[in-house]
Amino acid sequence: MTWQQVVDDFKTWARVNSPWVVHFNTGSCNGCDIEILATLTPRYDLERFGVKLEGSPRHGDVLICTGPVTLQARDRLLRVYEQMPEPKFVIAVGSCAISGGVFQGCYNIIGHVDEVLPVDVYIPGCPPRPEAIIDGVVKLLGHLKDPAPQANIEEAN
Amino acid sequence: MDTIRDLVTLFFFPGGLFVLALGMSYEWVDRKLMARVQNRVGPRWFQPFADIAKLLTKEEVIPLDGNGLLFLGLPIVALAGALTSALYVPVAGWHPAYSFQGDLIVALYLLSLLTLCTGLAGANTSDHFSLVGATRTLTQLFSYEAPFLLAMLGPAVMAHTWQINEIIADADGRWMLFLQPIGFIVALIGLLGKLEMSPFNAPEAETEIVAGALTEYSGRGLALFRLGRHVELVIGLTMVAAFYMGGVNGLPMFVLKTLILLLGLVGIQSLVARLRIDQTVGLWWRWGSLLVLAQWLVLVVWEGVQA
Ligand code: SF4
Numbered sequence: 001m002t003w004q005q006v007v008d009d010f011k012t013w014a015r016v017n018s019p020w021v022v023h024f025n026t027g028s029c030n031g032c033d034i035e036i037l038a039t040l041t042p043r044y045d046l047e048r049f050g051v052k053l054e055g056s057p058r059h060g061d062v063l064i065c066t067g068p069v070t071l072q073a074r075d076r077l078l079r080v081y082e083q084m085p086e087p088k089f090v091i092a093v094g095s096c097a098i099s100g101g102v103f104q105g106c107y108n109i110i111g112h113v114d115e116v117l118p119v120d121v122y123i124p125g126c127p128p129r130p131e132a133i134i135d136g137v138v139k140l141l142g143h144l145k146d147p148a149p150q151a152n153i154e155e156a157n
Numbered sequence: 158m159d160t161i162r163d164l165v166t167l168f169f170f171p172g173g174l175f176v177l178a179l180g181m182s183y184e185w186v187d188r189k190l191m192a193r194v195q196n197r198v199g200p201r202w203f204q205p206f207a208d209i210a211k212l213l214t215k216e217e218v219i220p221l222d223g224n225g226l227l228f229l230g231l232p233i234v235a236l237a238g239a240l241t242s243a244l245y246v247p248v249a250g251w252h253p254a255y256s257f258q259g260d261l262i263v264a265l266y267l268l269s270l271l272t273l274c275t276g277l278a279g280a281n282t283s284d285h286f287s288l289v290g291a292t293r294t295l296t297q298l299f300s301y302e303a304p305f306l307l308a309m310l311g312p313a314v315m316a317h318t319w320q321i322n323e324i325i326a327d328a329d330g331r332w333m334l335f336l337q338p339i340g341f342i343v344a345l346i347g348l349l350g351k352l353e354m355s356p357f358n359a360p361e362a363e364t365e366i367v368a369g370a371l372t373e374y375s376g377r378g379l380a381l382f383r384l385g386r387h388v389e390l391v392i393g394l395t396m397v398a399a400f401y402m403g404g405v406n407g408l409p410m411f412v413l414k415t416l417i418l419l420l421g422l423v424g425i426q427s428l429v430a431r432l433r434i435d436q437t438v439g440l441w442w443r444w445g446s447l448l449v450l451a452q453w454l455v456l457v458v459w460e461g462v463q464a
Pocket of ligand 1 (some may be wrong): 027028029030031032066067068093094095096097101102125126127
């Protein structure tokens, strides 16, 4: 193990153990947002994994987007994303964030989050349960530890 | 030989790395106890270490408006102030590394440097949330600072000295907490104000003003400010325990007494909701200062009668 490797491993360890999230509603019906808030309540206690909800994008590592991206939200979403310091990750929560969902084809939406930002993890559901959101976050952390692609269809079935 | 001893004192024990590690451990205890009170499992033991390490390795965004040099320098000054004051207090039950007549005042003001730097850091950007946070930070500083100082001076008056280790030697085994109950309560609650913990966390009320004065800080700057806060927690606890709870002789006594104090702080934090900034100021000036002044008067008169 070289010195560089040790430093990199340490950085990854710190990153994996302290993901601070910023939550942004890109045009969701609020269903997904309520579920995210439920995830952050004491019942599910995400502080176990070091997850913390931060108000300022400057403090965040993970941007959680909910809902389809509306024309209005697009600029704000990009701005919030740009304000976050590197390294940053994006999680798309809910069917709408993944494909536009029930809002697909609406006159006022651009489409899914993927069309605006690079998304790292998709969490399907309308809205996804807190357990699913936690699973998504854990998958993201696992991916940080081991960057090989993890899409495993057999496992999903 | 002396140089080596000084360097070790400054960088490893009891200053420098040791205080940083101790500060992060106490932060963990605080968060864990808080979580247990809320019926949660709470963070793992290395959580504050991971948070700080992550922040240190993150990109630091420097806003264009505002003075870049100040933006970078303020966190360093803040942490340096907190670390320096650690040299004058009996951290971990050890003797203060350095001491001179009047170091009590110096240590207390070095601690306030952190708050002052936070306020300046907030005022140094054109961000509205930072500005409001900075105003609140400084307003709060002016409200708790005087009563807290008076509360810490109570034991000093009894010991007839302004030197921390002499006060501690005088207070050793004497539970000032019973002799000066008002001073103790004011010191304890002043500590909450100093650390911007609930109910005095209006300056960083996340539901109103995002993250207060530190909204624009990311990466290293935020890490240094947080470290400063952790160190301040330890030093504040050490001082109150040493002055009011019969001294902190040796490591076991130190850990026991500071943890009991911390438990009290967590209790207050989880029981009381956030005060508005005007309520904070009102509380301190209407009750805190007056009560502690009354106690001071009694003390001074008593000392006069005795002499
Ligand atoms: S996925 Fe369902 S709950 Fe979430 S925003 Fe879309 S419609 Fe609402």
